[in-house]
Amino acid sequence: MFAYRLPLFQLFGLRVRMHPSWLLLAWLVLWSLGAGYFPYAAPGLAPWVHWAMAGSGLLGLAVSVVAHEMAHAVVGRRFGMPVAGITLFVFGGVAELEAEPTEPLGEVLMALAGPLFSVAAAGLFYGLEDLTVGPTAVVLDYLGFLNLLLAGFNMLPAFPMDGGRVLRAALWAWRGDVVWATRWAAAGAAVLGLCLMAVGLWQLMEGAIAAGTWWLVIGFFVRAAAAQACRRQVEAASPPA
Numbered sequence: 001m002f003a004y005r006l007p008l009f010q011l012f013g014l015r016v017r018m019h020p021s022w023l024l025l026a027w028l029v030l031w032s033l034g035a036g037y038f039p040y041a042a043p044g045l046a047p048w049v050h051w052a053m054a055g056s057g058l059l060g061l062a063v064s065v066v067a068h069e070m071a072h073a074v075v076g077r078r079f080g081m082p083v084a085g086i087t088l089f090v091f092g093g094v095a096e097l098e099a100e101p102t103e104p105l106g107e108v109l110m111a112l113a114g115p116l117f118s119v120a121a122a123g124l125f126y127g128l129e130d131l132t133v134g135p136t137a138v139v140l141d142y143l144g145f146l147n148l149l150l151a152g153f154n155m156l157p158a159f160p161m162d163g164g165r166v167l168r169a170a171l172w173a174w175r176g177d178v179v180w181a182t183r184w185a186a187a188g189a190a191v192l193g194l195c196l197m198a199v200g201l202w203q204l205m206e207g208a209i210a211a212g213t214w215w216l217v218i219g220f221f222v223r224a225a226a227a228q229a230c231r232r233q234v235e236a237a238s239p240p241a
């Protein structure tokens with residue numbers, strides 16, 4: 001999926017790497033926080049304070065994304081699904097599964113581990129926000145919301161995203177056929193991807209160029225990821241003749 005990745009560090013035996021596209025996300029986040037959100041949420045501060053807040057926010061985002069993927073990896077490994085490492089890229093992060101799940105329960109627990117961890121992290125950031133004041137509290141508030149967003153977006157039922165994995169595992173447990181379950185979960189993701197693209201087109205027509213382009217690209221990516229994951233599962237289930 002990624003041709004080139006920059007190694008960052010290793011934690012719990014997992015290689016954390018960065019695809020160059022992450023820099024685009026980092027730049028977008030830094031710019032929208034430093035020039036847009038923080039001047040609005042914490043007015044009356046010097047510009048360098050807003051940019052320092054934006055830098056902290058970006059760092060917190062990177063840590064939150066890696067922690068979410070780590071939670072998947074640790075639970076996945078526990079249930080016989082080894083994870084080679086974690087890659088940061090333009091849409092966040094992805095844990096690289098070395099083997100597809102062998103039973104539905106393991107897949108559900110692995111899929112839920114990330115969003116549950118993000119919800120817990122949101123609680124921690126909101127709790128810390130109550131203990132602080134000023135710019136620190138505003139950044140912690142942003143990180144609390146960001147982790148809720150991370151959990152919510154990943155629970156969209158679009159295989160191979162977390163919510164889509166839960167859906168696939170439920171279909172799998174119901175009919176006992178992983179290929180059939182994967183085909184239906186991937187078909188659902190393809191429809192959802194089209195919906196996201198429709199939202200993007202609508203926003204483009206409304207004149208929201210940046211947001212519209214973003215949703216179009218995300219919708220396209222959701223469809224491509226579902227098709228790729230479906231192909232891989234079908235190939236894994238049918239040994240070469």
Ligand SMILES: [Zn+2]
Binds near residue numbers: 069072114115154162
């Ligand atoms: Zn996840």
